Structure formats: structure tokens, C-alpha cells
Amino acid sequence: xDWEVFLTPYKQAVEELxxxxxxxxxxxxxxxxxxxxxxxxxxxxxIRSILDKMKRKRISMKNLEEEMHxxxxxxxxxxxxxxxxxxxxxxxxxxxxxxxxxRDYVTRQKxxxxxxxxxxxxxxxxxxxxxxxxxxEIQIRTLxxxxxxxxxxxxxxxxxKKIPINIQKRLxxxxxxxxxxxxxxxxxxxxxxxxxxxxxxxxxK
Amino acid sequence: xDWEVFLTPYKQAVEELxxxxxxxxxxxxxxxxxxxxxxxxxxxxxIRSILDKMKRKRISMKNLEEEMHxxxxxxxxxxxxxxxxxxxxxxxxxxxxxxxxxRDYVTRQKxxxxxxxxxxxxxxxxxxxxxxxxxxEIQIRTLxxxxxxxxxxxxxxxxxKKIPINIQKRLxxxxxxxxxxxxxxxxxxxxxxxxxxxxxxxxxK
Amino acid sequence: xDWEVFLTPYKQAVEELxxxxxxxxxxxxxxxxxxxxxxxxxxxxxIRSILDKMKRKRISMKNLEEEMHxxxxxxxxxxxxxxxxxxxxxxxxxxxxxxxxxRDYVTRQKxxxxxxxxxxxxxxxxxxxxxxxxxxEIQIRTLxxxxxxxxxxxxxxxxxKKIPINIQKRLxxxxxxxxxxxxxxxxxxxxxxxxxxxxxxxxxK
Amino acid sequence: xDWEVFLTPYKQAVEELxxxxxxxxxxxxxxxxxxxxxxxxxxxxxIRSILDKMKRKRISMKNLEEEMHxxxxxxxxxxxxxxxxxxxxxxxxxxxxxxxxxRDYVTRQKxxxxxxxxxxxxxxxxxxxxxxxxxxEIQIRTLxxxxxxxxxxxxxxxxxKKIPINIQKRLxxxxxxxxxxxxxxxxxxxxxxxxxxxxxxxxxK
Numbered sequence: 178x179d180w181e182v183f184l185t186p187y188k189q190a191v192e193e194l195x196x197x198x199x200x201x202x203x204x205x206x207x208x209x210x211x212x213x214x215x216x217x218x219x220x221x222x223x224i225r226s227i228l229d230k231m232k233r234k235r236i237s238m239k240n241l242e243e244e245m246h247x248x249x250x251x252x253x254x255x256x257x258x259x260x261x262x263x264x265x266x267x268x269x270x271x272x273x274x275x276x277x278x279x280r281d282y283v284t285r286q287k288x289x290x291x292x293x294x295x296x297x298x299x300x301x302x303x304x305x306x307x308x309x310x311x312x313x314e315i316q317i318r319t320l321x322x323x324x325x326x327x328x329x330x331x332x333x334x335x336x337x338k339k340i341p342i343n344i345q346k347r348l349x350x351x352x353x354x355x356x357x358x359x360x361x362x363x364x365x366x367x368x369x370x371x372x373x374x375x376x377x378x379x380x381x382k
Numbered sequence: 383x384d385w386e387v388f389l390t391p392y393k394q395a396v397e398e399l400x401x402x403x404x405x406x407x408x409x410x411x412x413x414x415x416x417x418x419x420x421x422x423x424x425x426x427x428x429i430r431s432i433l434d435k436m437k438r439k440r441i442s443m444k445n446l447e448e449e450m451h452x453x454x455x456x457x458x459x460x461x462x463x464x465x466x467x468x469x470x471x472x473x474x475x476x477x478x479x480x481x482x483x484x485r486d487y488v489t490r491q492k493x494x495x496x497x498x499x500x501x502x503x504x505x506x507x508x509x510x511x512x513x514x515x516x517x518x519e520i521q522i523r524t525l526x527x528x529x530x531x532x533x534x535x536x537x538x539x540x541x542x543k544k545i546p547i548n549i550q551k552r553l554x555x556x557x558x559x560x561x562x563x564x565x566x567x568x569x570x571x572x573x574x575x576x577x578x579x580x581x582x583x584x585x586x587k
Numbered sequence: 588x589d590w591e592v593f594l595t596p597y598k599q600a601v602e603e604l605x606x607x608x609x610x611x612x613x614x615x616x617x618x619x620x621x622x623x624x625x626x627x628x629x630x631x632x633x634i635r636s637i638l639d640k641m642k643r644k645r646i647s648m649k650n651l652e653e654e655m656h657x658x659x660x661x662x663x664x665x666x667x668x669x670x671x672x673x674x675x676x677x678x679x680x681x682x683x684x685x686x687x688x689x690r691d692y693v694t695r696q697k698x699x700x701x702x703x704x705x706x707x708x709x710x711x712x713x714x715x716x717x718x719x720x721x722x723x724e725i726q727i728r729t730l731x732x733x734x735x736x737x738x739x740x741x742x743x744x745x746x747x748k749k750i751p752i753n754i755q756k757r758l759x760x761x762x763x764x765x766x767x768x769x770x771x772x773x774x775x776x777x778x779x780x781x782x783x784x785x786x787x788x789x790x791x792k
Numbered sequence: 793x794d795w796e797v798f799l800t801p802y803k804q805a806v807e808e809l810x811x812x813x814x815x816x817x818x819x820x821x822x823x824x825x826x827x828x829x830x831x832x833x834x835x836x837x838x839i840r841s842i843l844d845k846m847k848r849k850r851i852s853m854k855n856l857e858e859e860m861h862x863x864x865x866x867x868x869x870x871x872x873x874x875x876x877x878x879x880x881x882x883x884x885x886x887x888x889x890x891x892x893x894x895r896d897y898v899t900r901q902k903x904x905x906x907x908x909x910x911x912x913x914x915x916x917x918x919x920x921x922x923x924x925x926x927x928x929e930i931q932i933r934t935l936x937x938x939x940x941x942x943x944x945x946x947x948x949x950x951x952x953k954k955i956p957i958n959i960q961k962r963l964x965x966x967x968x969x970x971x972x973x974x975x976x977x978x979x980x981x982x983x984x985x986x987x988x989x990x991x992x993x994x995x996x997k
Contacts, residue, residue, distance in 0.1 A: 181617055182617055182618060185613065185614055185617050188613075189607075189610040189613075189614075192606050192610065193603065193606055193607065193610075196602050196603055196606050197599075197603065197713070200599040200602065200603075200712075201715060203595065203598075203599075204595055204599075204714060204715050205715070207591055207592055207595050208592060256532075256533070267715065270713075270717070271713045272711065272713060272718050273683075273711070273713055301682065301683070302610075303607065303680075303681045303682060303683055304614060305611060305614050305615070305677065307680070308682050320525070320529050321526075321529065321563070324525050324526065324529075324563070327461075328461070328567065328570065332570070343573070344570065344573050347566065347569055347570050347573060348570065350566050351563065351566035351567055351570060354559065354562045354563040354565075354566045355563055357559045357562065357563075358526070358529070358556065358559040358560055358562075358563055360559075361552065361555050361556035361559045362533065362556055364552055365533065365537070365549065365552050365553065365556060368548075368549050368552060386822055387822055387823060390818065390819055390822050393818075394812075394815040394818075394819075397811050397815065398808065398811055398812065398815075401807050401808055401811050402804075402808065402918065405804040405807065405808075405917075406920060408800065408803075408804075409800055409804075409919060409920050410920070412796055412797055412800050413797060472920065475918075475922065476918045477916065477918060477923050478888075478916075478918055506887065506888070507815075508812065508885075508886045508887060508888055509819060510816060510819050510820070510882065512885065513887050666942075666943070730935070730939050731936075731939065731973070734935050734936065734939075734973070737871075738871070738977065738980065742980070753983070754980065754983050757976065757979055757980050757983060758980065760976050761973065761976035761977055761980060764969065764972045764973040764975075764976045765973055767969045767972065767973075768936070768939070768966065768969040768970055768972075768973055770969075771962065771965050771966035771969045772943065772966055774962055775943065775947070775959065775962050775963065775966060778958070778959050778962060
């Protein structure tokens with residue numbers, strides 16, 4: 178198994194989608210509108226993590242591409258919770274992406290405190306041997322959700338997915354603080370929107 | 383006044399310092415240690431903002447380089463409040479940067495709710511006409527401080543530095559939520575550190 | 588006319604196609620095969636050049652997108668003349684690009700000495716207002732052809748497309764030297780290919 | 793031996809010097825002058841190549857940093873042969889680089905046909921443990937020299953440094969064609985310079 182060769186189309190999908198979502202942000206900025214996309218990152222799952230997950234979930238090599246949907250991953254960060262839905266709408270409208278699954282951990286957060294919206298899509302990559310459809314998992318979240326998730330991920334890594342109960346509790350408190358920050362931000366967002374309406378009415382006179 | 387030519391050494395300073403601070407982060411990651419630097423951004427002040435500030439602060443063209451210290455700006459983002467001091471220590475130890483001023487808005491936050499540590503430094507750029515010392519303002523802050531500051535900046539921009547009092551209050555509440563998130567994160571950080579001590583003691587036996 | 592907004596989908600097409608052609612090169616390198624693509628550059632036509640060309644060719648604003656096919660430009664550089672055809676084949680096979688015109692200045696070089704293969708394609712960009720088909724001109728050439736073309740371009744720029752006759756002659760001599768270099772390189776390429784055949788036959792025993 | 797950690801300051805030196813030489817090019821372009829630097833590449837020597845060279849040249853691990861001067865490598869490409877000297881002058885004038893060795897394979901080319909100007913320098917990197925001086929080899933060459941060198945390198949790699957005599961001869965012929973191209977280009981360069989003088993005289997009247 179040559180992993181480098183196997184993962185090449187996934188790496189390509191990540192590079193192309195990063196450029197595409199950055200393009201969306203640029204388009205909004207060009208038009209002087211608030212962009213629902215703040216920034217975008219992407220990665221191909223590290224080989225070691227693929228092997229771990231295959232073992233944990235009993236996935237065979239043969240079914241790997243069909244059953245593991247996060248070999249390629251894109252993360253879209255938003256300023257406001259409300260922007261998450263706008264990003265989902267944008268994805269639904271694109272002709273170059275086909276949505277095959279959605280999981281909403283924003284309205285129904287995980288027990289751990291994890292919040293994010295996950296969309297699994299099919300994306301066509303043109304390889305030198307022809308077109309290949311690959312799965313990509315797109316995670317959409319606010320900056321605060323992302324901040325918390327980064328910390329949780331590094332703790333999970335340290336404790337090998339068995340975070341001690343007292344730290345779990347502290348993590349939940351941090352998740353609440355992150356959630357609180359998102360709410361305060363949303364309230365300001367409403368103010369901004371209303372202020373803009375007043376402003377635009379003036380302009381139209 | 384050819385602004386492009388005038389700002390070229392400042393642009394160069396920003397590019398070099400971004401690469402240098404990213405190198406610090408990579409060095410920690412290479413050694414599998416927690417990096418006090420999460421990510422780094424940089425920018426040269428837009429010409430329009432320079433002109434506005436010259437007018438507001440009555441700075442003449444002649445004194446521009448001596449009196450405006452944020453023509454070049456670097457922003458260093460940290461995961462934990464405690465990392466801010468570690469970054470300052472790293473800057474103090476470097477031979478290629480000379481600190482000429484420090485302002486601590488972390489322990490003494492601004493009335494608006496703004497928190498960040500500012501360091502103004504001198505940095506030598508090798509131009510085709512010889513060495514030129516330029517001022518660079520380095521802002522060091524947590525992700526939550528940065529998140530809040532980004533919002534405040536866009537509101538200041540919209541309201542032309544006169545944010546309505548009710549929005550100011552909401553902004554302060556958001557600043558408190560950001561602060562709260564930082565505190566919760568610091569507590570987890572202590573847990574991690576203690577957990578690691580136990581771990582290392584085991585290893586040493 | 589807001590040129591920045593108008594050119595945004597062209598800029599996006601350039602960014603996406605650069606990533607796609609770089610991906611082709613990486614795919615060959617991953618598989619340890621000689622890549623027909625050495626490197627890729629791209630640009631959106633500068634506004635000043637668009638206006639000049641509109642005047643020169645009497646193109647109206649209304650017909651601009653339909654009649655000017657090089658608003659977006661991609662340049663693919665090859666090591667060997669033979670690689671040019673391989674790149675054209677790759678473009679023909681892609682599902683995300685539709686060829687609408689080909690001009691072969693490699694076998695039939697321009698009087699000036701200019702050599703390159705030009706392909707005009709249609710490429711779909713997903714904008715926030717839906718899909719938009721844009722024209723992109725792809726120029727495929729060897730490093731030596733590119734080298735010469737760069738020089739000619741800067742001379743044309745200096746002399747405002749009226750290069751003095753004696754310099755034109757020297758340019759043609761340089762074009763011949765570039766052509767000669769390409770031929771010598773092709774001969775070595777054949778040697779390499781034959782050497783590899785011998786090598787592979789040995790391996791197969 | 794943790795090679796990744798060992799090579800980190802070399803990687804950092806390469807990143808910083810690439811940004812610095814690109815800055816030189818931008819400075820010339822900003823001032824609308826012909827830049828002696830066309831483009832810049834850099835690399836850290838692959839571990840496998842380091843081990844091969846240590847064996848071939850009998851270099852011990854202890855003496856590695858002192859005796860192998862191309863662990864970090866920068867390549868500066870020029871349009872014209874005359875630009876090579878201008879780049880060397882620029883390096884000599886910089887305060888952040890100390891030249892410790894020069895080898896001129898431009899006026900005295902290697903038997904193989906190889907031409908380039910090599911400068912070995914000392915460059916200070918600020919690591920988290922303090923300043924570290926590292927050696928960097930800077931190769932300065934025209935585009936044609938670079939083109940040829942790339943081909944020779946890949947042939948050497950294929951034939952394990954024992955290129956068959958008939959291919960060596962063809963390589964030399966290609967080197968002559970590259971040299972010829974450089975000469976033709978230099979002649980045009982003189983024309984340009986003279987044309988500009990005439991132009992400037994007119995302007996001064």
C-alpha cells in the first residue's frame with residue numbers, strides 16, 4: 178500500500194476546496210459585504226490516524242474509501258453562529274459539490290460540549306487517469322467553537338480519548354463560556370444589522 | 383510622495399518577522415512542546431489609515447517614521463494568557479530585534495474592553511541602498527482577545543470611532559465573555575501541566 | 588464599471604487552474620514519473636492592458652467577455668518540446684475544462700520568433716450568484732520558449748510594440764539559440780528514454 | 793540523531809533568505825528598475841543526500857556542520873549573465889550575511905559544462921535557545937544555466953553520477969547551446985541599455 182499515492186487525490190481535493198472557499202470570502206469582501214466565511218483550513222488525515230480509526234471502527238482496506246468520510250477535511254470558520262447556515266446554503270447551491278450527509282452538532286451539541294456543523298460531500302478530482310469522486314468532510318463552526326474544539330482535541334490526544342472526569346467538567350465549563358461568547362456576539366450582530374438598515378434607509382431617500 | 387516606495391521596507395519587515403515568528407512556532411512543534419505562538423499575521427498600515435492618523439494626531443510627513451510606530455504591524459496569537467509573557471521573553475532574547483517601548487493592556491485593559499500586549503521594536507531591513515532601521519508594533523494576544531478586537535475594530539470602522547452607548551455596553555459584555563473563556567482555558571492549562579508532571583515522574587522511574 | 592468586481596471570477600479561475608495544474612505535476616512526481624509540467628504561473632490581465640487592447644481591437648464593453656479570451660491567463664512550462672503535446676492531451680481529457688480554440692505557434696512560429704501553444708478554454712466558476720463560465724487562455728511552452736518570450740515582452744513594452752529593426756534581428760538570433768537549446772534537450776530526452784527502456788527490460792527478467 | 797530537529801535552523805535560514813532575496817527583487821520592481829534577481833528557490837538538503845555525501849567525503853557526524861556547507865541552499869536566478877555580479881555585490885553589502893567562500897564556475901566552468909557562481913555564507917538564526925550561526929550555500933546563475941543544471945542533475949541521479957560518455961557529449965552540446973543563448977541575451981541587453989541612454993539624454997534636454 179503506497180499511502181502517498183493513495184492519498185494524492187484527497188490532497189488535491191483539499192487544495193482545490195481551500196482555494197474555492199477562500200474565493201467565496203474574497204467575493205464578499207470585494208463587494209464590501211460581511212463574509213460568512215472568516216477563514217478556511219484543510220488537511221488530509223494523517224496515516225497513523227487513518228490506521229487507528231480503521232482498527233477502532235473495523236474498516237477494511239477494501240472499504241476504506243467508501244466508509245471513512247474524513248480522509249479529506251475542510252474547516253470553515255465563521256464570525257457569527259448565524260453565518261453557519263449561510264455557508265451551508267452556499268454549499269448546497271454549488272454545482273461542483275454534491276452533499277451526501279449532514280450532521281448538526283450546533284443545535285444538538287455532543288455530550289462533551291463539542292459544537293460544529295458537519296457536511297460530507299462528493300467532489301470530483303481530475304487525475305491523470307481520469308475523474309475520481311472523493312468524499313470530503315466539511316466542518317463549519319464559529320471561531321469560539323473552533324477554539325474550544327482545538328483544546329479538546331489536544332486533550333483527547335494527550336489522554337488517549339480518556340480525559341479524566343474532573344478535566345472533562347472543566348472542559349464543559351469552557352464550552353459554556355465559548356457558547357456564551359457566541360451568544361453575546363450574535364446580539365451585537367443584530368445591532369449591527371439594525372444599524373445598517375437605518376443607514377440604508379437614509380441612503381435611499 | 384510615492385507611498386509604495388516609501389512603504390517597501392515596512393512591507394519587507396512584516397514579511398521577515400512573520401517568517402521568523404512562524405519559525406518559532408515550528409521549532410516548538412518540532413520538539414513536541416506546546417508552542418506559545420498559535421498563529422501570526424502581519425500587515426502594513428493602509429495609506430488611507432496613515433493619512434487619517436497623521437491628521438488626527440497632527441503628525442507631519444517629516445516626522446512620520448519617527449512618530450508613527452505602527453506603520454508595520456505584527457500580531458501574535460496565543461492559546462493561553464500565560465503564553466503572552468513567554469512570547470515577550472522570546473522577543474527580549476532575540477539579537478535581531480530591539481525593544482523600544484512596551485504597553486500592557488492585558489493586566490490593565492482599556493475602558494472599551496480591549497486587551498493585548500503591545501511591543502514597539504526597531505528592526506533592521508537590508509535595502510538595496512543599505513541598512514534601514516524601521517519601527518514595528520507587535521501585538522500579542524489570546525485567540526479570545528483577538529476575536530473580540532476584530533469585532534470592535536469593524537464596529538469602530540462602521541461608526542467612525544463613535545460607537546453608540548448601547549452597543550458599547552454590549553461590546554463590554556462580549557469582552558467579559560471573552561475574558562471568562564480565557565480564564566476557563568487557563569484553568570485547564572494548569573490541569574494539563576500538572577497531569578504532565580505526574581506523567582513525566584512515572585517516566586523517570 | 589467596477590473592474591475589481593468584474594474581474595473577480597477571472598481571478599478565481601486563475602487561482603483554481605494554477606492549483607489544478609500544480610496537482611498534475613505533483614501526481615507525476617508522486618508516481619516517480621517525469622512530469623510534462625515543470626511549473627505553472629497565472630495572471631489576470633492588468634486593467635490598463637485590457638483598455639489598450641479594447642481600443643486597438645475595437646472591442647466594446649458589452650462584447651468584452653465574449654471577444655477578449657485572455658482576461659484570465661495560465662502559463663504551463665515544460666522541460667521538453669515533446670511534453671507540450673502531453674499537456675494538451677491532459678487538458679483534452681479533463682471534465683472541468685472545455686476547449687474552444689487552439690493555436691499552434693510551436694510548429695508554425697510567429698515571424699518575430701515567438702513560439703508557444705495556445706488553448707482557449709471555457710471554465711465554470713461557482714460564484715455566490717451561481718455558476719459563471721469564463722474564458723481562460725492557456726499558453727504551453729518550453730522553458731527556453733518562455734525565456735525568450737519574457738525578453739520579447741519587455742522589449743515590446745519598452746518600444747511600445749515598435750522594436751527597432753536591428754534589435755528585432757538580434758531577437759531572432761536569440762530565438763534561434765533558444766530553439767537550438769530545445770533541440771539539444773530533446774535529443775538527450777530520447778537518450779534518457781532509451782536508457783530507461785534498457786533498464787526496465789533488465790528489471791523484467 | 794533526530795534529523796528533523798537538527799535541520800530546523802537550516803530550514804529557518806532557507807525560509808528567511810528566500811523572503812529576503814524576493815524582497816530585493818520587489819524593491820527593484822517597485823522602483824521600475826530591471827531586477828538582477830528573476831526568481832529565488834531554496835531547499836534543505838534531503839537526509840538521504842546528506843548521508844550519501846558524508847560517506848563519499850568521509851565526514852563524521854561531529855564535523856558535519858563545519859564541513860558540509862550546503863545543508864541549506866539558496867538559488868538565485870538571473871535574466872542576464874551580467875546580473876550575476878550585481879547579485880554578488882548586493883550580498884557583499886548586506887549586514888546580515890557574512891561571506892566565507894566564493895567559487896566562480898561562470899568564468900571557469902566545470903568540465904561537465906556546469907556553470908554557476910557559488911557563495912558560502914554564515915547567517916545567524918535566532919532559535920529558542922539563542923543565536924546559531926549556520927552555513928548556507930548560495931548559487932547564482934542565469935535561467936539558461938539553471939535549465940541545463942536541472943537536466944544534468946536528473947541525469948546524474950538516474951546514472952548514479954556515472955553518465956555514459958555519449959550522453960555526456962550531448963550534455964556538453966546542450967551546455968554550449970545554453971551558453972550561446974546567454975550570449976545572445978547579453979547582446980540584446982547592451983542594445984537595451986544603449987537605447988535607454990539615448991532616451992534619457994533626450995529627456996534631460
